[in-house]
Amino acid sequence: MIEAFWSRMQVELLNRRRWRTRIELANAIFDYLEIWHNRQRRHSSIGMLTPIEFERASAVA
Structure with a gap:
């Protein structure tokens, strides 16, 4: 998972x-x-979802 993150950060x-x-x-x-x-x-x-959207949805549920 961390390799995917570093790869994405390098590209973006x-x-x-x-x-x-x-x-x-x-x-x-x-x-x-x-x-x-x-x-x-x-x-x-x-x-x-974005993390903020996910947190909002989790708080409502």
């Missing part, structure tokens, strides 16, 4: 541009994880 973030500094790269990775992957990206393991 790391291979798209050159990073000038490690700080710039670290900030981009943080944004990718916290904003995109954890909040907005649809995950097949939870029925193609």
Whole structure:
């Protein structure tokens, strides 16, 4: 599972541009994880919902 995650992050973030500094790269990775992957990206393991949608549906049920 982690290999799939790293592969996806490489395709969606790391291979798209050159990073000038490690700080710039670290900030981009943080944004990718916290904003995109954890909040907005649809995950097949939870029925193609975003994590926020899944939590809302679980709270109602």
